[in-house]
Amino acid sequence: MDQIVEKPDTLIGAAFPKPDAPDKVVGKTTYINDMVLPRMLVAKIKRTDRVHAKILSVDISEAEKVPGIVAIATAENSPKGLIGVLKDNPPLKGDKVRCIRDEIAGVAGETEEAVNRALELIKVEYEDLPTVFDPEEALKEGAPLIHEDKPGNIGLTFDFEHGDVKKAEAESDVVLEEKYELHYVTHTCMGPGCVIADFDTHGKLTIYTQTQYPYNYKMDLAPALDIPAGDIRVIQPPTGGAFGSKLDVYPFEPIAVYLAKIARRPVKLFFSREEEFIASPTRQPARVYIKQGAKKDGTITFRDVQVYLNNGGYTSWGATIPAVMMRTMTGHFRIPNVEFHSVAPYTNNPFAGSFRGYGNVQATYVTATLMDKMAEELGMDPIEFRLKNAQEPGERTPQNSLLKNAALADCIKISAEKTDFLKKHAEYTEARKTPGRIRQGIGIATSVHNAGGAKIHKSDGCGTILTMDDYGRATVITGASEIGQGIDAVITQLVSEELGIPPSDVLIANDDSAIGPWDVGVHASRTTFIAGNSARNAAVKAKQQILAAAARQSNVSADKLELRGGHVVQKDNGVSVTKLDRLIRAMHFAGEDAELVMVSEYYEPPSELEDKNHVGDISAAYAHGAYITELEVDTLTGGVKLHKITAVQDVGKVINKLGIEGQMEGGIAQGIGYGLSEELIIEEGIVKNPNFRDYKVVTAPEMPEIECHFIEDDEETGPFGAKGISELPCIIPGASIANAVYNAIGVRFDNPPITPEKIVRALHGGKAEAAE
Amino acid sequence: MSAKIDIEFTVNGAVKQVTVPATASALDMLRDQLDLKGAKEACGEGECGACTVIVDGVSVCSCLSYAVDFDGRKIETIEGVQSDEGLDPIQQAFVDYGAVQCGYCTPGMVMQVKHTLDKNPNPTKEEIQRGLEGNVCRCTGYSKIIDAVTEVASS
Numbered sequence: 001m002d003q004i005v006e007k008p009d010t011l012i013g014a015a016f017p018k019p020d021a022p023d024k025v026v027g028k029t030t031y032i033n034d035m036v037l038p039r040m041l042v043a044k045i046k047r048t049d050r051v052h053a054k055i056l057s058v059d060i061s062e063a064e065k066v067p068g069i070v071a072i073a074t075a076e077n078s079p080k081g082l083i084g085v086l087k088d089n090p091p092l093k094g095d096k097v098r099c100i101r102d103e104i105a106g107v108a109g110e111t112e113e114a115v116n117r118a119l120e121l122i123k124v125e126y127e128d129l130p131t132v133f134d135p136e137e138a139l140k141e142g143a144p145l146i147h148e149d150k151p152g153n154i155g156l157t158f159d160f161e162h163g164d165v166k167k168a169e170a171e172s173d174v175v176l177e178e179k180y181e182l183h184y185v186t187h188t189c190m191g192p193g194c195v196i197a198d199f200d201t202h203g204k205l206t207i208y209t210q211t212q213y214p215y216n217y218k219m220d221l222a223p224a225l226d227i228p229a230g231d232i233r234v235i236q237p238p239t240g241g242a243f244g245s246k247l248d249v250y251p252f253e254p255i256a257v258y259l260a261k262i263a264r265r266p267v268k269l270f271f272s273r274e275e276e277f278i279a280s281p282t283r284q285p286a287r288v289y290i291k292q293g294a295k296k297d298g299t300i301t302f303r304d305v306q307v308y309l310n311n312g313g314y315t316s317w318g319a320t321i322p323a324v325m326m327r328t329m330t331g332h333f334r335i336p337n338v339e340f341h342s343v344a345p346y347t348n349n350p351f352a353g354s355f356r357g358y359g360n361v362q363a364t365y366v367t368a369t370l371m372d373k374m375a376e377e378l379g380m381d382p383i384e385f386r387l388k389n390a391q392e393p394g395e396r397t398p399q400n401s402l403l404k405n406a407a408l409a410d411c412i413k414i415s416a417e418k419t420d421f422l423k424k425h426a427e428y429t430e431a432r433k434t435p436g437r438i439r440q441g442i443g444i445a446t447s448v449h450n451a452g453g454a455k456i457h458k459s460d461g462c463g464t465i466l467t468m469d470d471y472g473r474a475t476v477i478t479g480a481s482e483i484g485q486g487i488d489a490v491i492t493q494l495v496s497e498e499l500g501i502p503p504s505d506v507l508i509a510n511d512d513s514a515i516g517p518w519d520v521g522v523h524a525s526r527t528t529f530i531a532g533n534s535a536r537n538a539a540v541k542a543k544q545q546i547l548a549a550a551a552r553q554s555n556v557s558a559d560k561l562e563l564r565g566g567h568v569v570q571k572d573n574g575v576s577v578t579k580l581d582r583l584i585r586a587m588h589f590a591g592e593d594a595e596l597v598m599v600s601e602y603y604e605p606p607s608e609l610e611d612k613n614h615v616g617d618i619s620a621a622y623a624h625g626a627y628i629t630e631l632e633v634d635t636l637t638g639g640v641k642l643h644k645i646t647a648v649q650d651v652g653k654v655i656n657k658l659g660i661e662g663q664m665e666g667g668i669a670q671g672i673g674y675g676l677s678e679e680l681i682i683e684e685g686i687v688k689n690p691n692f693r694d695y696k697v698v699t700a701p702e703m704p705e706i707e708c709h710f711i712e713d714d715e716e717t718g719p720f721g722a723k724g725i726s727e728l729p730c731i732i733p734g735a736s737i738a739n740a741v742y743n744a745i746g747v748r749f750d751n752p753p754i755t756p757e758k759i760v761r762a763l764h765g766g767k768a769e770a771a772e
Numbered sequence: 773m774s775a776k777i778d779i780e781f782t783v784n785g786a787v788k789q790v791t792v793p794a795t796a797s798a799l800d801m802l803r804d805q806l807d808l809k810g811a812k813e814a815c816g817e818g819e820c821g822a823c824t825v826i827v828d829g830v831s832v833c834s835c836l837s838y839a840v841d842f843d844g845r846k847i848e849t850i851e852g853v854q855s856d857e858g859l860d861p862i863q864q865a866f867v868d869y870g871a872v873q874c875g876y877c878t879p880g881m882v883m884q885v886k887h888t889l890d891k892n893p894n895p896t897k898e899e900i901q902r903g904l905e906g907n908v909c910r911c912t913g914y915s916k917i918i919d920a921v922t923e924v925a926s927s
């Protein structure tokens with residue numbers, strides 16, 4: 001009797017739960033913070049209490065005497081290598097401190113109590129130095145020098161020019177000139193910073209870390225340790241969120257290693273929540289001066305942008321955000337003439353790292369509110385003005401991003417239709433003329449982001465090794481890291497789909513750099529696209545190997561066969577030719593012809609590096625989004641209540657319905673925080689609100705209804721047509737909220753977050769119609 | 773060094789006797805002495821709910837409770853929520869509705885939801901949201917968590 005195997009429903013686009021969710025809901029998942037190794041010591045860091053000072057002496061003699069203290073690392077007894085993007089950060093500071101988070105010593109001991117006691121007993125003598133906190137002040141002649149080898153305090157600069165801005169300005173009918181002050185926010189990952197370092201007796205290091213870029217992490221860590229990168233093995237236990245914060249090496253990681261080396265025992269170093277606020281990287285703050293011009297008919301003529309980034313004491317990825325910021329400033333909407341200049345001067349503030357959205361959060365806040373201002377100036381509505389300047393599919397931006405299937409106009413039109421935007425916008429504008437305490441508002445913002453990787457390193461690739469065991473199950477060893485974002489689910493779906501096996505027969509292995517093939521890391525909305533392509537291609541290779549063997553066995557040619565439900569079947573009628581596991585065993589145990597199903601794939605996206613002028617098509621695909629926020633403002637209290645966010649985004653193709661919605665909603669919550677409530681308040685270099693009480697992340701009662709509409713235009717280079725999606729939801733909401741608040745009360749806030757206090761102050765300052 | 777005190781209480785139905793420092797937090801005791809590491813310390817200041825457990829039917833931040841205050845109490849932790857039949861309906865809904873990303877907030881969320889639904893089995897959406905007010909999740913934006921709770925409440 002022939003066995004007929006029915007075609008199962010496709011998993012692509014399904015609401016497929018994360019494979020690790022069951023363990024997480026029962027509390028079984030062992031996060032790095034939960035790990036205990038035999039004979040492991042606990043460690044903490046002695047930080048400075050100054051923002052700029054010469055270190056005269058560090059005295060650890062009393063601390064060493066505390067019972068249970070096993071190792072103390074200081075600049076004196078530790079390797080001298082540097083970390084950071086510009087290699088300007090000594091993990092332990094010996095000569096001077098440059099910001100409040102600076103590390104003086106690491107202490108490891110048997111108990112946390114002993115370590116805390118020892119930290120108190122470390123005595124540091126300083127000579128205070130003059131300070132500077134403002135990026136423009138830091139550039140002035142005679143400003144205190146933060147790094148002796150960085151004259152003028154100049155860190156990274158970015159410059160881009162296209163067309164003729166001066167001429168365009170002269171020919172413009174309308175020119176707007178604005179200044180924006182974009183604030184500090186921080187990731188607040190729920191799992192506080194933690195690392196475990198352990199040497200074997202050969203002197204090789206195993207480091208358990210929360211990093212989201214395990215392979216280049218080794219390269220960045222090694223110089224600080226005086227050991228070859230090849231002697232480092234990176235293990236990534238489950239982590240409590242990352243959002244970009246773990247894309248660099250930070251001082252606490254080498255410090256844990258120094259302590260493990262001295263103690264010859266495993267050392268676990270961890271942060272308190274307060275430390276997490278003070279001593280983990282922030283989003284990059286920015287002061288933006290921008291000029292934009294247009295013709296009477298609404299055609300944008302030019303943009304001219306000057307950005308000052310507060311670099312803080314050291315350089316991590318924050319200072320490189322202009323690379324992304326620039327793409328939106330120069331290429332979001334048709335900008336025929338554009339100049340972009342940025343500089344990141346060193347100051348005595350804490351420093352910034354990468355954070356979901358990477359400069360595009362800031363760029364979009366600026367450009368999307370500026371678009372609204374300009375529409376009003378021109379007497380056009382916000383939709384009409386945007387559509388007038390939206391690129392068509394196939395256009396290239398000044399930096400040469402190829403907008404193959406630009407869905408910008410569609411995103412704008414669909415979002416406007418779904419929300420009845422124009423009618424409400426006009427109504428609420430009109431309502432401002434009559435008295436009333438509660439004002440309704442609606443606002444739109446749009447952006448564009450790389451959605452097919454981002455070639456910032458010479459390779460933007462990801463490796464996969466796929467093996468089938470003798471029971472027909474697949475193990476996928478991928479370079480891609482799981483940080484909660486759900487690549488485990490996506491890869492499971494892609495492989496299960498190609499191999500015709502149930503998802504429960506797919507195992508993902510991706511937590512050990514000694515086993516996994518290389519990957520750039522989780523950033524730039526790249527993982528579904530790049531690691532997804534890599535895993536899918538590997539599965540296709542394995543499938544070809546299996547079908548070829550089945551063809552040899554069955555005399556049915558391989559192109560007439562497919563994998564389905566754990567069988568090899570004939571494509572046309574679903575008749576089983578053989579069971580998959582039986583075939584795999586037959587291939588494996590075939591004597592001299594033995595064949596193991598085991599393939600590897602290294603996927604490199606079709607994209608290019610920027611040249612030195614910042615021109616280059618860095619991503620295989622780009623995605624647009626238009627988000628509309630509806631809200632109300634209480635003009636008496638300044639309270640903003642969000643009603644609804646309608647998010648229309650070009651996603652190529654939905655792979656996992658649960659995953660994509662979860663990324664959208666989670667990103668939107670962070671975007672709302674950026675626009676309305678979150679600010680890390682730093683005064684004279686000191687973090688003033690290092691706790692969840694005063695640093696206000698969005699909580700459940702503040703979440704509005706979210707409606708997502710996905711434009712699925714099947715990106716030809718993506719896995720089953722998918723694009724990367726996870727940063728736009730964090731990038732766009734802030735600006736759409738700002739535009740909605742303006743629609744409600746007629747006040748612009750170029751200095752988010754738009755807190756009740758700022759609203760009340762603005763309304764009472766008479767800049768808008770008085771509140772009733 | 774603070775004084776040590778003997779306490780006795782039930783955790784997930786089992787009687788436990790432990791000796792704890794007078795100043796130890798209940799969370800540290802659960803995690804370090806009883807090896808119940810499901811509850812997390814994400815702030816240690818009562819501001820995030822990651823450490824939520826249920827004490828005599830009421831959800832509390834175990835990071836703010838003293839271990840000694842658990843003496844004579846009935847404690848439920850995330851480890852005791854799953855039954856022999858499998859996941860609790862709340863846990864199952866969290867899985868099915870995609871309410872879990874990094875999962876660090878999840879044990880606390882599940883305990884808080886359990887408490888909310890025990891008190892009020894038919895909450896409105898607003899009541900669900902208010903019930904979760906003290907639990908921070910940085911990944912999900914809460915929407916899927918609210919969906920999951922709505923599902924459990926309606927079935």
Ligand code: FES
Nearest residue numbers: 816818820821835
């Ligand atoms: S850890 Fe207890 S409330 Fe945050």
Ligand code: FES
Nearest residue numbers: 874875909910911
């Ligand atoms: S799932 Fe990550 S904090 Fe909630």
